[in-house]
Structure formats: structure tokens, C-alpha cells
Amino acid sequence: xxxxxxxxxxxxxxxxxxxxxxxxxxxxxxxxxxxxxxxxxxxxxxxxxxxxxxxxxxxxxxxxxxxxxxxxxxxxxxxxxxxxxxxxxxxxxxxxxxxxxxxxxxxxxxxxxxxxxxxxxxxxxxxxxxxxxxxxxxxxxxxxxxxxxxxxxxxxxxxxxxxxxxxxxxxxxxxxxxxxxxxxxxxxxxxxxxxxxxxxxxxxxxxxxxxxxxxxxxxxxxxxxxxxxxxxxxxxxxxxxxxxxxxxxxxxxxxxxxxxxxxxxxxxxxxxxxxxxxxxxxxxxxxxxxxxxxxxxxxxxxxxxxxxxxxxxxxxxxxxxxxxxxxxxxxxxxxxxxxxxxxxxxxxxxxxxxxxxxxxxxxxxxxxxxxxxxxxxxxxxxxxxxxxxxxxxxxxxxxxxxxxxxxxxxxxxxxxxxxxxxxxxxxxxxxxxxxxxxxxxxxxxxxxxxxxxxxxxxxxxxxxxxxxxxxxxxxxxxxxxxxxxxxxxxxxxxxxxxxxxxxxxxx
RNA sequence: GGCCCGGUCGUCUAGUGGUUAGGACGCAUGGUUUUCAUCCAUGUAACCGGAGUUCGAUUCUCCGUCGGGCUACCA
Numbered sequence: 001x002x003x004x005x006x007x008x009x010x011x012x013x014x015x016x017x018x019x020x021x022x023x024x025x026x027x028x029x030x031x032x033x034x035x036x037x038x039x040x041x042x043x044x045x046x047x048x049x050x051x052x053x054x055x056x057x058x059x060x061x062x063x064x065x066x067x068x069x070x071x072x073x074x075x076x077x078x079x080x081x082x083x084x085x086x087x088x089x090x091x092x093x094x095x096x097x098x099x100x101x102x103x104x105x106x107x108x109x110x111x112x113x114x115x116x117x118x119x120x121x122x123x124x125x126x127x128x129x130x131x132x133x134x135x136x137x138x139x140x141x142x143x144x145x146x147x148x149x150x151x152x153x154x155x156x157x158x159x160x161x162x163x164x165x166x167x168x169x170x171x172x173x174x175x176x177x178x179x180x181x182x183x184x185x186x187x188x189x190x191x192x193x194x195x196x197x198x199x200x201x202x203x204x205x206x207x208x209x210x211x212x213x214x215x216x217x218x219x220x221x222x223x224x225x226x227x228x229x230x231x232x233x234x235x236x237x238x239x240x241x242x243x244x245x246x247x248x249x250x251x252x253x254x255x256x257x258x259x260x261x262x263x264x265x266x267x268x269x270x271x272x273x274x275x276x277x278x279x280x281x282x283x284x285x286x287x288x289x290x291x292x293x294x295x296x297x298x299x300x301x302x303x304x305x306x307x308x309x310x311x312x313x314x315x316x317x318x319x320x321x322x323x324x325x326x327x328x329x330x331x332x333x334x335x336x337x338x339x340x341x342x343x344x345x346x347x348x349x350x351x352x353x354x355x356x357x358x359x360x361x362x363x364x365x366x367x368x369x370x371x372x373x374x375x376x377x378x379x380x381x382x383x384x385x386x387x388x389x390x391x392x393x394x395x396x397x398x399x400x401x402x403x404x405x406x407x408x409x410x411x412x413x414x415x416x417x418x419x420x421x422x423x424x425x426x427x428x429x430x431x432x433x434x435x436x437x438x439x440x441x442x443x444x445x446x447x448x449x450x451x452x453x454x455x456x457x458x459x460x461x462x463x464x465x466x467x468x469x470x471x472x473x474x475x476x477x478x479x480x481x482x483x484x485x486x487x488x489x490x491x492x493x494x495x496x497x498x499x500x501x502x503x504x505x506x507x
Numbered sequence: 508g509g510c511c512c513g514g515u516c517g518u519c520u521a522g523u524g525g526u527u528a529g530g531a532c533g534c535a536u537g538g539u540u541u542u543c544a545u546c547c548a549u550g551u552a553a554c555c556g557g558a559g560u561u562c563g564a565u566u567c568u569c570c571g572u573c574g575g576g577c578u579a580c581c582a
Contacts, residue, residue, distance in 0.1 A: 009582090010582085011581080011582045013581080013582070043582065044582095045581090045582080046580095046581050046582065048581085049581060049582080107580095109580095111580080114579090114580090127508040127509065128508065128509055128510090128578065130509095130578085159580095161580050163580095176512095179512070179513090182511075182512080183511095184510075184511070185510090188509075188510050188511090189510085190578085192579095193579080193580045195580085196580040197580055198580075200580095202579090202580070202581080202582085203581075203582050204582095207582090222576090223511095223512065223513090223575080223576060223577095224576055224577070224582090225576095225577090225582090226511065226512065226576075226577080227510070227511055227512090227576070227577040227578075228577075229511095230511095250512085252512090252513080252575090253575070253576070255574090255575070257518080260574095260575095261575075261576095262575070262576075308519065308520085308531095309519075310519090312519080312520060312521075314521070314522095315521090315530095316521085316529085316530050316531075318530090318531060318532095335513095335519095335520080336512075336513060336514095337512090337513050337514060337574090337575090338512095338513070338514095338574080338575055338576090339518090339519065339520090340518065340519080341518090341519095342518050342519055342532070342533090344518080344532055344533060345518075345519065345531080345532045345533085346532095347532095348531085348532055348533090349532095355545090389544095391544065391545045391546090392543070392544040392545065393544090402543095402544095417542090462541090463541045463542095464541060464542085465541095466541090467541040467542075468541070468542065470541090471541080471542070477542090477543090478542065478543080479542045479543035479544080480542075480543070480544090481542095481543090481544085482540090482541085483541070483542085484541095
């Protein structure tokens, strides 16, 4: 069997959204699973839709995702260039060959003429007019015009496009890896432009020529390409490359959570969650769209979540590393139906990864957030904080937001807890407890707990009476991790100080 | 409208010509916990509809319906 070579071929018309990332991911997983290669090819044949920075965004965001290419504009390779605008001159000869072989033709029609034709057809009762075997006879093209006329127009410098000459009533079949046999009759296909008047090919031709030249073995792309796949099959056939035509796999689309339509890059943050892997700043409007990276998602959780949107291993295992995904992946286990994006599940994946991380690793990440907030803390201290907080966090930033009291004394005290737990006698108990704690030489969590319970016993008090009050003194909150652990970590001096401050402030 | 592709709990999905239709997220309840979270246990809830094939269809076929995609000198 020949080498597996797949490509991810985005067009630099903006940032890549998670659907595109998933397509790249599946290509990557498939290639690596088969010991093959993955190529990144930039499809920039539409110069009018070029967006500044999009290409760099695509490269950088995929890098963040851990999707590494074997060949690309940055990694090089033996089948370059890997950007279509740099391959420009390659395509015309193939288009002209098709004309010569009577599989394509020149067309001179202006936009206005095309529009007029559509209007005319609509008026005549054709609901969706096409440039096809019946209408082309009435248009300005090398099939309807005389040879002399065509030559004259070309000599005069008139611009033209090259259209494929769609045959009549032929069944085009293709065996999609995910969908099985797909059959389309050419009567339902139109004479697509394969080469534009601006000297560049359209997607259809460029894609076929490049895939052939780059020896692509499998085309794995979104389902939105399925309708034009028969056209691509025809192009391979007409170009004489049918024997080396890649296998096709059309992926189900990622749908919006409400089920109305496929996820689109225009959705930005409108749906209540990021649609981009990393943050994107619109170069024109400066509008910022959030990314998973900046929102605090672990990259492995993000990839793990994406991989499960349309694929599953057939077992109950849900947590996979990238290598695990590579080992388990197969196109046969990719589903056929579109998947609605599930934001809750995404958060759950992140939580799973957060938990599995060591306190050292988490502390490193938390330190970054602490520094951003002007907090200086010892690594050891932060590690213990992470240990105490990780079970109740979904994101690293949660540990900062919910654990500020580890780094500075509370400035206000939770009203509800005060109302319910701060009784008349409480100040007396707190100050007595404070005195007891002040005498402790071993300020370990266990020791504090013993001392605390001893005090409760002596005064015939229940945990529920004094502990919430104690907690609110130290943290200002009514909930949180083990208070004895917190007190121990804060240390005796700080604990006593906070109790004193609280006694002064509460009432 | 035309063409193409789909349809199992609310969501992601497993699965089979005969199953108590399984798991995960979410949600709910109980237990644990000083509290919240965690954790544990339990529960909740699905084969789009109609024909046909068959002893038997969620599974196979057809029709309908619903959903999605495409329908540009965009990818």
C-alpha cells in the first residue's frame, strides 16, 4: 500500500473556527495513525477575500493545538510551494488541456450577461437557472461562438473564464469512506468555472491539481464539499488521473447548540462560548473574538473535546491524550450525523484535565495569573493552595477567583454567613479560640483541628456554630476547602491577625 | 425550489434481525463533608412517522417528515 498523505487546506479568509480545527485534527490523527504525512496547504486563490493576518493565525493556532505538519509553507517539503498563489502558473496548462480535449471551454460572459441569463430563465419558469448543457448554447462561449469569433475576442484581450463541459445524463459515483456510495447525475450539475478571468483557478481545479501533484492519498474535509465532490471526480477523470485519485471522507458538520445551522466563524462569541482556538483580533474593526487558549482551556482538554465531536473509540473511555487519540483513531468510527456543540461537556473535559495535573504544574499556571494581579507568593505556598483548591475548580483562574483570601486578608465578610452564623456570643468564642490557637506551637492542620474540637467540647458547642464564624474571619466567605488546612497554610501569625481584624470589623 | 447528506435520552454517543436499548455530560434525589465543591449511590430520559420484507424490526427497503449542506469568476 502506498504512503498515506493527507492535507489540511484552509483558505486565509479569517480565523479558523473549531470546525476547521477538528477537520485539521482528524487529518492529523488519521495520518499519524497510519504512519503517514500531513500537509498544510494555503488555498488563497480568492484574492478578494484575503484577510490580513489570517494565514499567520492559522499556523499559530494549529501549533497551539499540537497539530504539527510534515510539509507546509513554514516546514518546507518536496512538493511545494504550499501556497496556491505561489503555484499560480501551474494551473492554466491543465485547464487548457481540458479545453483541448473538449472537456472544458472558454466563456466570455460578463457578470451582467450571467445575471440576465438567470433572470431570463427564472421568467421562463426555471427555479434555479444553471450554466449547463442547455443554457450554454445561448451564451458567449467557445462552444456557441465560431472559432474565428473566439480567436478575435481573445486577440482583442477580452477576459474569459474556463468552464467544465458537463456531460449530459451521466451518473458520477464516488465511494466515500464515511458515507458509502454517493451518486449524482450530471444533469443536476452545472458548468462550473474552473479557471477565473483573474488568471487563477477556482477551488475545484486547484484542489484537484494540487492533490494530484502532492500525491495526496485521502481527502478528509467537511461535508459542505460533498455536493462538489462529483465534479472533482470528473476532473480527475478528464485529466487522466482517475487511477491515482485520492479516497474521500466527508466529515459531518459541527452545528450550533440550538441546532440551527453549522457553526460559522461569524458566530464569534455570540453563542456564549468561544468558536476560535485562540483569540482573534479583526484587523479592520479591531473587534476581539475570544479563544479557548485565552479563556483558560487546557489544550489537551480542548483537543480531547473536539475529537469526540463526531468520533468515538467505541469504548467507554473518554479521556485521551493526543497520542492516545492517534492510536485509537479511525475514519470508520466517524459518525455521519452533524454534532451540536456541547459547551457543558467542554467545561467538563477541562475540569478532568485540571484534576489530573500535579500541584507543581498547576502552581506554575496559577503563578502567571497571580503575577498579572500583582500578587507575589512562594512556589511552595502556591502549590499547597492548588492542592486545596483544584478539586473545586474547572479553570486555573477559578483558583485565583475563589481563593484570593490565601493571598490577602478579606476586606469584607459574607453577609449571609454573618447574618446566620455570627451571633451574640460569637465574638467571645472567637476571641477565646484565638487565645487557644495563639498558644499552639505546632500549627499543623491536624493540631488546629484537635484544639478547635477541644474548645467546642469544653463549651458544649457544635461544629456548625463556631466553624462558619471561624471561616468567615479567615476567608470572608461561607464556604471553601478545609478550614484547618487553610489556617495551617496561612500560619499562626496571619490566622490570629485575621481573627483580630474580623472581631473589630464584624458587628 | 432543485440536488446531496443525515435522524437512538435535552446534548455527545454505543449497540443489535430477538438486549431490562449501554455509557458520558446535564438535571434530580440520597449519603459523605464544618460549609461549598469533590466523591459515592440512585434516579431522570431516546430508537422521527407510515408502509413493506420477516416468525420477529430500533436495526434491512421504500415513502413521508424533520434537520443540515450545496446551489458564485468563495473556499
